[in-house]
Amino acid sequence: MKSQPLTFLRILAICFILAGAAFAWFVLGGSLQLRTIQSNSLLDGQVADGWGPALRQAQPVFWMASPSANGGKKFIQPAATNIRVQLTSDPLRKGLLWYRGYRAEFDGEYEIVNPAPIAQTIYADFSFPSERNTYLNVGFEFGDQKDGRLVPGRNLISGAVMVPPNGRVRLGVSYVSRGLDRWDYVLDSALRVKNFNLRMETNFPDINFPAGTGSPTTRSANPSGGWTLNWAYPDVIGAQPIGMDMPKVLNAGPVASRISFFAPVSLVFFFAVLLILGGARNVNLHPMNYFFLAAGCFAFQLLFAYLVDVLPIHLAFAISAAVSMVLVSGYLHAVGGCALSSIAIPAQFAYMVLFSYSFFFDGFSGLTITLGAIATLAILMIATARVDWAEKFARKAPPVPKPVQA
Secondary structure, rough: OOOOOOOOOHHHHHHHHHHHHHHHHHHHHHHHHHHHOOOOOHHHHHHHHHHHOOOEEEEEEEEOOOOHHHHHHHEOOOOOEEEEEEEEEEOEEOOOEEEEEEEEEEEEEEEEOOOOOOEEEEEEEEOOOOOOOOEEEEEEEEEEEOEEEEEEEOOOOOOEEEEOOOOEEEEEEEEEEEEEOOEEOOOOOOOOOEEEEEEEEEEOOOOEEOOOOOOEEEEEEEOOEEEEEEEEEEEEOOOOEEEEEEEOOOOOOHHHHHOOOOOOOHHHHHHHHHHHHHHOOOOOOHHOOOOOHHHHHHHHHHHHHHHOOOOOOEEEEEEHHHHHHHHHHHHHHHHHHHHHHHHHHHHHHHHHHHHHHHOOOOOOOHHHHHHHHHHHHEEEEHHHOOOOHHHHHHHOOOOOOOOOOO
């Protein structure tokens, strides 16, 4: 191609093309965000009703009748608590969204001591986490009572056992249920917890304890890839709740919208490399060339935004990236030959593909931008250290026309 001089007007035209491409990406990202919000609002309730909301299991309440106590009930804290819970991550898809579903197998044992010097009837109330959940394989054994009484409208099972003076009675409760997002065990009714132990096993390695919950006292990795976590409270006042967040799942809508919003940053890097290295090699593109390059890069996010509706997210990303790279690199090879395509292929792969893929991992996008900017600066400084920019930007005198011979 015929080399064109670098001028202020050409650079201004390229900046205008960048601004137009950024506007198009913002419109695309906004539409993706709106689609995701609308889909969430329609499906969240349906998923919670069909699968079950988050499980928040409370400590059972034990009490005995006492006329002198407030409300006629004297509450008793368990002398010992031993809980085992198995959490199995089971993400589910509804429409185009993935939800953090899980299966919980709960098995709790509580030991109660009659504090009175006479025989007393001890009552136990065990509340299930939610009325909207389904509970399978429910077991309730309180002393010699093998089955509790389900209280309608209160979502709890109650039992009553006569306990001799200073005697002990055991409550065993078990069930299997499903939930979304997180699992919790709360100790709000227990001012003081003694001999408490909760053992949690997960089938997922990415564990996260929600804000306001206590960390386990011991933990160990399982050969299967999960964790075994223990909360042991020998004697604690004001014990924090225990909780576990389910692993995050990759949703196409939020990922695609974030990629679209930050795509102009990638395009700035890409154009900067082409403009500076192309100028150093005396291969300067016309603004119309940059227009087609911006369109080829925009095709990546546009195709990805709609392929994820019908294909797995990683496959949709690979196809979209390949199509965009063929468009851009093929066009540059046709315009400027190997001198430009040798620059464009690695630059587009680094700035448009790898940078976009960093949004698949939370917390790495900012670091990727920083490292990319530093690496780009270093490459450009090394490649152009001996370039005479005054000569590159100098206006060339127009050719003198040859005299017409008669």
